[in-house]
Amino acid sequence: MASTDKASKNIKLAFIINLVFSIGEFIGGFLINSVAIMSDAIHDLGDALALGLSWFLQKFSNKKPDHNFTFGYNRFSLLGALINATILIIGSVYIFTQAIPLLFEPEHSNAQGMIWFAIFGVLLNGFAAFRLHKGKSVNEGVLSWHLLEDVLGWIAVLVVGIVLLFKDIHILDPILSIAIALFILVNVFRNLVKTMKILLGAVPDGIDIDEVKQKIEGIEEVISVQNLYVWSIDGEDNAMNLHLIVEEMNLKDSTIVKQKVKKVTSKLDIKHSTIELESKKHN
Incomplete structure (x- = not known):
């Protein structure tokens, strides 16, 4: 029970951080006239909604066994992991649809605005991802990849922003976005397979x-x-x-x-x- 309570607190923290930051992105993206930041705000808002759902399901999974669920409600946290993996896959596909056209027609970005938002993004999402990564539940594992995706994305934005201060190479942005999306898809697939094996009643890993x-x-x-x-x-x-x-x-x-x-x-x-x-x- 202690581990599930801790998981619930970790997910709650990540949810609050993502929600507040996504609202800040909308405001900042509007002020610096950056479509890239606004697009990322939509993505982060989706993450925040996914985290909120997972927080609810994680808390729900702490309920004691009853006449309806004699093993308890533990598997509701797996439902959250499954939903979040699906959302993350959809988000990665969305990144592809946005990044591939930019390979042929790169857009100019506000380099200084990108750098400042990237620094805040790395710090906030990095802290939340670290908290979830230390958790033991499958749900926390999937959600940590949610936030790691954001951290890597903001690192890419930071690197591109710094480069754009000195060089006019705007194609770097879509190239890095595609690389990050591929990296995330591989790891989400691993977590998705793990979740599905549990739901299908497979023998746990490490047991012969x-x-x-x-x-x-x-x-x-x-x-x-x-x-x-x-x-x-x-x-x-x-x-x-x-x-x-x-x-x-x-x-x-x-x-x-x-x-x-x-x-x-x-x-x-x-x-x-x-x-x-x-x-x-x-x-």
Whole structure:
């Protein structure tokens, strides 16, 4: 619960920073007559809305289990990660549509205005991205790429702004924009695959089912493992369902066997486990 509370606070902070900064971009872009800054303001406002949605879903995921969701609401944070990955992909495609035409007809920009906004953009988004990057939830991971995209974008704006103070090479802006969009798409795809694997009930990364099965069958009282299911609930906590064939035993001995199984699987971050024992006589 502590990690989800921290995740919620991190996302809330990133949401506030993005929202305030995007409003500042609209005002600044209008004052310095910069279409590039105004376009980035629209992009950052979209990020802010995505962050707000994720904050809501992250807080919602902290709800305790009930009759409707017996495992709890943890997976609602995954829904936020999925939505944000989709928004980030759409945003990257939008960057392509804006940047590619500028390769052929570069626009002149206000270099000094670009530099000042870039400095603020790097500092604010960099701080928020750092906070989210340290988080453990999948949602925080996807959102950190949201903000990293903005940081890299503002670094590109800063570099281009400095160059434009001395050289009239306006094609640098669209070239850097395309490179950043490609970089972000690759990393978002990785996070999207991770999120989808969790939603589809895949075995968590780092867990070898055959190895786990072999260790459980190494327990003296266990004859064989009939069924073994391991999946992740939200990317942090795992669950296990296990059906074992064992020697004939009383209730006390069966409790000891279950304790041995839990000891074997203790390093798998399993928070919920169901262990069914069946005597070989009734198998």
